[in-house]
Amino acid sequence: MTRKQITICCGALFLVFLPPVALLGGNPYLISLASRIIIYALAAASLDLLLGYGAMISLGHAAFVGVGAYTVAILHFHSAAAEPLFSWPFLYAGSNNALLTLPLATLSAAFAALIIGALSLRTTGMHFIMITLAFAQMLYYFFISLEKYGGDDGLSLAARNSLLGVNLGNSSHFYYLCLVALVLFLIFAHKLVNSRFGLVVRGAGNNDRRIKGLGIHSYRYKLATFVIAGGSAGLAGALLANQTEFVSPGLMHWTLSGELMVMVLLGGLGTLFGPVLGAAVFLSLETTLAMYSEHWMIYMGPFLVLTVIFAKRGLFGFLTGDKGKNG
Amino acid sequence: MLLVIEQFLNGLQLGITLFLMSAGLTLVFGIMQVINLAHGSFYMIGAYVGATVAALTGSFLLAMLAAVAAAAAVGCIVEILVLRHLYARQHLDQVLATFGLIMFFNELIRIIWGRQPLFMNVPGALAKSIQLLPGLHYPTYRLAVIGSGLLVALFLWLMFAKTKIGMQIRAGSSNREMVGALGVNINLLYTLVFGLGAALAGLAGVMAGPILSVEPGMGESILILTFVVIVIGGIGSIRGAVAGALLVGMVDTLGRAFLPSILRTILAAATADSVAASLSSMAIYILMAAILVWKPRGLFPAHG
Amino acid sequence: MADTLLQVTGLHKSFGALLATNNFSLSLTRGHIHALIGPNGAGKTTVVNQLSGDLPADSGTIYFRGRDITRLKSYQRARLGIARSFQITHIFENLSVAENMGLAICAGLGHNFRFWRNWQSTAAIKKELPLALERVDLLHRAELAARHLSHGEKRQLEVGMALIGKPELLILDEPMAGLGPGGTVELAKLIKKQKGQVTILLVEHDMDVVFSLADRITVLVYGENVATGTPEEIRHNPVVRKAYLGEGE
Numbered sequence: 001m002t003r004k005q006i007t008i009c010c011g012a013l014f015l016v017f018l019p020p021v022a023l024l025g026g027n028p029y030l031i032s033l034a035s036r037i038i039i040y041a042l043a044a045a046s047l048d049l050l051l052g053y054g055a056m057i058s059l060g061h062a063a064f065v066g067v068g069a070y071t072v073a074i075l076h077f078h079s080a081a082a083e084p085l086f087s088w089p090f091l092y093a094g095s096n097n098a099l100l101t102l103p104l105a106t107l108s109a110a111f112a113a114l115i116i117g118a119l120s121l122r123t124t125g126m127h128f129i130m131i132t133l134a135f136a137q138m139l140y141y142f143f144i145s146l147e148k149y150g151g152d153d154g155l156s157l158a159a160r161n162s163l164l165g166v167n168l169g170n171s172s173h174f175y176y177l178c179l180v181a182l183v184l185f186l187i188f189a190h191k192l193v194n195s196r197f198g199l200v201v202r203g204a205g206n207n208d209r210r211i212k213g214l215g216i217h218s219y220r221y222k223l224a225t226f227v228i229a230g231g232s233a234g235l236a237g238a239l240l241a242n243q244t245e246f247v248s249p250g251l252m253h254w255t256l257s258g259e260l261m262v263m264v265l266l267g268g269l270g271t272l273f274g275p276v277l278g279a280a281v282f283l284s285l286e287t288t289l290a291m292y293s294e295h296w297m298i299y300m301g302p303f304l305v306l307t308v309i310f311a312k313r314g315l316f317g318f319l320t321g322d323k324g325k326n327g
Numbered sequence: 328m329l330l331v332i333e334q335f336l337n338g339l340q341l342g343i344t345l346f347l348m349s350a351g352l353t354l355v356f357g358i359m360q361v362i363n364l365a366h367g368s369f370y371m372i373g374a375y376v377g378a379t380v381a382a383l384t385g386s387f388l389l390a391m392l393a394a395v396a397a398a399a400a401v402g403c404i405v406e407i408l409v410l411r412h413l414y415a416r417q418h419l420d421q422v423l424a425t426f427g428l429i430m431f432f433n434e435l436i437r438i439i440w441g442r443q444p445l446f447m448n449v450p451g452a453l454a455k456s457i458q459l460l461p462g463l464h465y466p467t468y469r470l471a472v473i474g475s476g477l478l479v480a481l482f483l484w485l486m487f488a489k490t491k492i493g494m495q496i497r498a499g500s501s502n503r504e505m506v507g508a509l510g511v512n513i514n515l516l517y518t519l520v521f522g523l524g525a526a527l528a529g530l531a532g533v534m535a536g537p538i539l540s541v542e543p544g545m546g547e548s549i550l551i552l553t554f555v556v557i558v559i560g561g562i563g564s565i566r567g568a569v570a571g572a573l574l575v576g577m578v579d580t581l582g583r584a585f586l587p588s589i590l591r592t593i594l595a596a597a598t599a600d601s602v603a604a605s606l607s608s609m610a611i612y613i614l615m616a617a618i619l620v621w622k623p624r625g626l627f628p629a630h631g
Numbered sequence: 632m633a634d635t636l637l638q639v640t641g642l643h644k645s646f647g648a649l650l651a652t653n654n655f656s657l658s659l660t661r662g663h664i665h666a667l668i669g670p671n672g673a674g675k676t677t678v679v680n681q682l683s684g685d686l687p688a689d690s691g692t693i694y695f696r697g698r699d700i701t702r703l704k705s706y707q708r709a710r711l712g713i714a715r716s717f718q719i720t721h722i723f724e725n726l727s728v729a730e731n732m733g734l735a736i737c738a739g740l741g742h743n744f745r746f747w748r749n750w751q752s753t754a755a756i757k758k759e760l761p762l763a764l765e766r767v768d769l770l771h772r773a774e775l776a777a778r779h780l781s782h783g784e785k786r787q788l789e790v791g792m793a794l795i796g797k798p799e800l801l802i803l804d805e806p807m808a809g810l811g812p813g814g815t816v817e818l819a820k821l822i823k824k825q826k827g828q829v830t831i832l833l834v835e836h837d838m839d840v841v842f843s844l845a846d847r848i849t850v851l852v853y854g855e856n857v858a859t860g861t862p863e864e865i866r867h868n869p870v871v872r873k874a875y876l877g878e879g880e
Contacts, residue, residue, distance in 0.1 A: 309420075
């Protein structure tokens with residue numbers, strides 16, 4: 001087995017056995033932290049599709065997380081308040097069923113990604129970065145203006161969604177749901193980047209002019225990737241809404257997009273599995289450093305600057321020797 | 328009618344602030360081809376230094392000078408220490424590194440000044456209103472901001488059109504290789520351009536201090552508006568910055584002021600108000616999207 | 632009667648006041664290696680860009696296999712069987728050699744929205760990739776990232792990618808540029824190897840290569856075709872000698 005396969009297996013084993021071990025050790029809060037890490041890992045890995053493979057530097061990725069989260073929250077709000085979401089063309093009362101809310105969240109985020117991507121991908125480079133940022137900010141203000149769903153203060157969920165009788169309020173159960181989502185995404189994304197579609201996207205990310213010279217319309221492939229990444233981020237958002245039982249427009253603030261990028265960078269650009277590690281490191285650091293000093297960001301900032309300037313390989317590359325698709 | 332004029336002036340004032348922010352940034356984009364997310368931090372530094380000096384000395388003029396000097400100084404330091412390493416790097420690296428700078432500056436401000444917003448008083452001499460037209464009183468301070476902005480715009484225009492350095496910058500904005508070939512000291516030119524941009528941002532910050540609140544993170548909200556201005560106006564072009572800034576300033580201000588009334592004529596009051604609230608905050612982004620569909624590179628891109 | 636693959640007549644191109652291509656005409660015989668030479672600034676790349684479709688001509692006509700392609704875009708001409716390499720290598724630096732070739736193969740397959748199976752398991756890839764790599768002697772470098780190739784190998788890769796899809800006409804724009812003597816020999820061997828399978832228009836500065844490979848040579852001076860003939864004829868042509876060497880050699 002290669003170093004990469006060993007690392008992934010070790011990681012997988014660790015993640016699978018974490019809840020029982022944590023419970024035995026008397027540290028049940030670790031399970032919640034781990035759920036959070038997995039959710040962010042999913043969001044970061046979906047961003048890696050854009051950043052590491054397609055060279056689409058989207059500063060608006062957090063918006064899709066937010067759309068997914070709000071979809072869950074709004075559906076829950078209406079089901080709990082016994083007030084229909086809409087009455088025409090048919091009466092729909094909202095839902096608290098995970099089998100419905102999670103796919104709907106993914107689809108709404110994907111739809112938002114379709115619209116934003118269709119407009120933004122007509123540009124490249126610095127324009128693209130600024131435009132994705134601007135659209136995400138637009139969504140941020142849009143959700144703030146929704147007074148009915150909490151506006152600036154956000155919206156609480158009375159309880160987590162229910163899934164086929166499984167009580168997602170139980171942190172272990174919820175953790176495994178998140179883990180399944182992450183694993184499914186990683187498998188799908190892995191297949192995607194190694195397929196013909198993925199080959200075209202990687203080529204377009206590397207040398208878009210040449211791809212066009214080969215007669216391939218790179219726009220379609222990039223847009224499809226953008227939508228897939230956006231939808232997956234929406235799924236992460238839906239899980240996040242369940243995890244914290246609270247959503248607010250702050251979820252789609254662009255600084256969150258920045259943090260996701262940092263996670264991708266830390267873990268390794270263009271590796272898919274790296275961002276998982278990156279999320280773990282970033283969130284663990286955030287949690288531990290925050291205990292020592294509320295001003296931990298003053299160390300994080302320069303650390304990030306130095307890492308970017310001097311050390312770009314990321315942790316995954318360091319562990320496995322795999323320099324990723326861009327190494 | 329008077330209300331329209333008043334809002335028009337407000338829009339102009341916002342436009343001036345945005346112009347000051349975007350002029351420097353668009354030059355940095357165009358000449359150095361580097362995306363700098365930390366530009367908002369210079370705005371914030373200007374506001375904080377200005378507020379502190381104003382409170383200490385009671386002189387707004389001193390505050391302005393201190394703010395501009397501080398922002399310019401920090402800008403030059405940042406350029407030499409960080410940005411220089413990023414010119415040859417990919418945009419992603421630039422985004423991440425400057426994002427790290429934002430984290431650093433926000434936290435630094437919090438450590439020095441705390442989380443609570445600072446209050447900055449309008450300078451005494453300008454604290455009243457002037458009667459512009461019968462029935463229309465407009466705050467003198469805002470008029471002063473508009474006036475200063477116009478002066479700065481004039482100064483920039485003179486500098487670019489008439490001085491040697493200005494010509495070098497303009498040349499660099501449309502053809503970077505030429506600048507080096509002309510024997511100009513590139514490093515010095517870049518530091519100057521960056522410092523100038525930071526100084527303008529600092530000026531925008533100190534002037535906005537009495538109007539908006541001075542708090543950590545204030546740079547980020549204005550930064551995104553600045554990006555919208557640059558995208559609309561075109562990267563690398565001062566003319567674009569002027570056009571974009573005025574457009575954004577007007578659309579945002581007039582939208583927020585008049586959309587509720589306009590919508591009330593079509594929809595029921597409650598619906599109209601909530602739709603208006605959503606629409607007015609989204610207005611400039613919708614404007615940006617519309618312009619992009621028509622002109623993907625902005626209204627007056629530097630490279631044509 | 633020789634089979635004319637490409638017939639160019641009266642090509643004109645101006646950039647403002649600069650006349651880059653002046654009434655340029657050329658006749659390419661199928662199966663030949665036809666070289667286009669000329670002093671620096673003669674406008675060779677401009678001519679090439681008009682032939683490949685990357686630059687539209689102001690006037691004149693281009694017929695390929697008897698068909699008027701003057702108004703067609705570059706990828707449309709590519710579909711018809713015209714391929715080209717670029718002066719500055721234009722490959723996918725971050726992808727492996729095999730992936731570079733694979734992309735060129737996939738480009739010819741129509742839509743590539745297959746997102747589940749590994750690209751290497753595509754039937755067309757399995758069949759053509761080894762051949763494509765072997766054709767340009769890069770089989771042993773297949774897994775290497777393209778940016779780690781030597782300058783000469785990158786050129787080989789570019790030629791290899793251009794050859795995928797079995798073009799009838801291959802335009803090589805200064806392939807020897809920047810190569811050392813070893814690389815030049817290798818690339819010349821490669822080009823010679825393709826003779827018979829593809830017609831080649833070779834734009835080059837390196838006279839040794841040109842005279843050893845070409846069946847016919849066209850000389851371009853200030854955008855104009857001043858002489859066309861066999862290598863021997865061109866070598867002794869007084870107009871050519873003057874253009875290259877100036878008066879009083």
